[in-house]
Amino acid sequence: MDKLSKSQNIFKKHSSYILPVVLILIVSLITYYRVMIQIDLGPISDSCDFLSDALLFAGQNIGYSDLIRPPFFPFLLSIIFKMGYVSTNAIFILDGLMYIFGVIGLFLLFKLHFNSVQSFLGSLLFATFSIVLTVMSVGFSDLASVSITIWTFYFLILGVEKNSKFFYLAFPFAMLAFLTRYNSALTIFPMFLYIFINIHKINIRNMLVGMSVSVLVIVPVFIFFFEKFGNFLYPFMNFFGTASGPSLPESAAYNSNLFFFIDKFPLFIGHEGILSVIIILTGVFIYGVLRFKRSSKDKINSFSGFKLEKRGTKLKLILFISLISIFILSFGQIFWMWSEILFFAVGYMLYDLLKNFNIKDADIHLLFFAWFMAFFIFQSIYIIKDNRYFVIMAPPVAYFLILGLQEVSNGLKFKIKNKNVTFPLIAVILTAAILLSTASYLPTIKQANEKNKITNENIESASQWLINYDPDYKNKTIYSDMWPNFSWYLQTNVKMVPVFMNGQSYSGGVKEFNLTLKDNIAYNNELDSNKADYYLCLRKGLNLTHYTSVAQFGNVIIYKRK
Template sequence: MISKTKKMDIIIYTVLLAFTLFMALKLFQLQTGIGIYYMDIFLYVNNAMKMAHLGPGDALYLPPFFPAILSILFRLGFTGERTVFAAAAAFYVLGISGMYLLLRLRFSEMESLAGAISLASFSLILAWAATGALDVPAMALSIWAVYLALLARRHDSRFYYLAFPVSMAAFLTRYTSGLMLLPLAVIILTDPSLRSKLPDIGKGIVLGVLLYIPFGYLFYSYTRTPLPFTKQLSSTVTGSATSLNPGYSTDTLYYLRHLPEYISAIPSPSYYLGVINPSYSGPTVTGFIILAIIAAGLIALIWRNRDLISIHNSERKILFILISAVLIVAFGRLSFALSEVLILIWALSILWMRGETDNIDLNLAMAVWFLAYLYMHSFHPVKVDRYIITVLPPLAYSISLSVNQLSASIRSMRASTILSAAIAILMVSSALHYTAGMPHKDGTVKAEKEAAAWLMDHDPSYRDRVIASDRGPAFTWYMNHYVFTRIIHHQMREMSLRYFYELKPYYYIFSTGKTEIPSGYRVIYSRDGVSIAERIS
């Protein structure tokens, strides 16, 4: 016989799953109308075509896990953009489902619903969930990695056999997911039974390495190195970037400043860039309400744990206060690598003061998860809204935690249910409002598809031509023929033109008015902001 608690769990989980599936279907339909817009996504789908031996792709150094899944679907005959959007939406559903299970390790059904449905409804998540970008799939796998690691710590250490391979899959989906080693380390190091679980931890690590081997071979086959991500990680650690990058910003508070928009942004019905960059659109009142609830909950948490200040061991207090002060003062200025080390030591210093208490593993893992990514992305000079998607699961956790702490402060379970329901309704309303205001098509995507179709019809021998574009990966996808990327930068005009003329493309596809027409070329097509120039013989 199913217990009352179990029955409630099933009902709440079913409600959450139904809402998530509804949103996934809606986002899939919207994205199908818009098409692929973001340049990086074209690189991923071209890589998938290359892996499937169905088309060209030359960025095989990029994270391969999601493209590998797409390549399998492509080989099965499910080619096209709809497959990309459906696969991405499936990861969205997977992530929200995992978030609920993760929250249920500590919170009630309604508190867990409030956190999970908030994650499903965050504007930044909705903006990217079905686009084919790697951020939401990486987030979903990271959630499951932490959940499985907690199951291994609390119930059966054999769950590490799954936790580490899933962590590796997250890393291979987005390289910055390697930072998930920090919350995993917290979960493992806070385990009083760590020594007895070391054999299973070792086996889990081996399984994770085994998952990497076929991808390492793939890397080596195409790039002549099994570790092509080292350069990218190096630039992240050093924070190197140039002002030519469109996301270049030295504002260390950029992500904190735009947190309300990431929670709930004003819809952008006619401006797709405003959809995928909620910071362009501005926040709704909902974003501020949720942040106020989180702030109140964290104050309640600190107040209920005020005995932390009265701990007699002054050495432990001094270490905690010192590291906390350094992290606050040096936010966005301290080396990324040093910050991550300090964050881990900070978490362990809390454990050192508090000792083994209920849910300290989960609380510290979530705090480290949030801080590790916030510090890394705030330190790096390239600020792009989607990068911060990885901190949203801990933010959703803080919503459930705040409801729990506020209810405990007034000693009312009824208050927990009411507040959880209010947050869920608020976030669902925000999600429906945001998606209702999303555009159903994008002029740039439509114009590029039409230009590609025109050129293929104009010159049936286009596959024998050298073609270049300022958006090469996009036209590689549309034409299933490799198109070189050549961008003529105004700041680096001489070098850009030299690079262009070394290639001597027969056709050059470019954005009208944004890119200079190279000497020796004449425009043969110009429509809706996209032009095609042909080399003059």
């Protein structure tokens, strides 16, 4: 027993060093297997766009790029290319490294409120959420942006609580997150809410210096965009115009359901997340029953900080209720920016009402809540939706799950030798569940994407065939439905053929494609008017008047002008 106690004391003393190392080892192993899975599956169109942009940044322009996309992720990728490793695998590896970078940052961020065990469990929960594992190493910029955002908030809190010179890092990191994924601009709402409620602690000069440094970060990007487009704001205008503009219901990603992310919440957090919720709800129920049996005196005292007899408090409460009512009733009915501003006001009023309760780290709780809501509001109202958009909301979800587990363990104390071991027991159970769930989930990613793997292999085979068939192909006009992929494999500019359906063209695909005679004519006109020499096609049933099929690889057909 003495040996056990000695081991416990050693662990407690060195847990702040042991647990981060264990966490890094676990997520590194997860990353390795996830990267290997993606290498086997191959790149998707978004990945190929980033790969082509990275080649341009590395000085190896192939003629195709998509510079409307945020530049920082392909810029990082271009560094790998400059080192001589030009491969699709590079983007999978970079994505995985950014994932590890984010998990480390989240552990440090959680440590600002939680202890080492709680921070370890919270970071591991985030790292193994189903949606995070699915998106990781695919070659999207989502996870990279989330990782940089995590470090942004870490430096922000340090800038307020420890040393205001951390603002020199917080604001530039926020800018890098924005340049990795443009919707990360929404971090300004939780950032400035946290700043406003702590304004009395802040060195304004150092904060302004941090903001100035962030401007210096974006200046080279402005110069580059001006050289390419003649307007340094063009890519940003394109994004924000898309975010506020209409979309056709037939578009593949169109979804007007305001509760999309709520409906799919269990799917996003996976079995371990659901288990955490069950433990919290069970704990709250048991704790509630126990509290109910106690004297009502405790209940009265628990609200002693909320003095309604004060006229100012009553007015604040009325204003708070009015704001939150307007927010709820107008949600989805007004422009998303107004909803963001309304919630900003709600958050500020909420903190003002609760500050008399002396809740430890209430400002940090509100920061995480505002972080979640800033993106939940935008992504819910924005009619283009995708499961991966939840990734930016995943860190706050992990935070509140651990906060809930912490409160349950504090309320339901299971003691051994007068020590509350409730949370350590929960941590052991959840860690085991997480590891088992992750081990069983990773293979399903490969199985679910088997068709994409076959398509990617067909695209690569078709590309190699065309290279051998027509050595002068780079001087020909080539069009394709999968232009980013073919541009990468052929190392030339392959142009887009949109989806034609019912008199409309869709660059992002449609939900259901049923070819009609009118659509067939549209495809013919598109190719004829652009004088395409080759059409690398993934559409079934086309009857192209001036083109003949010269080769087929699975679902990929190569058409050549007659």
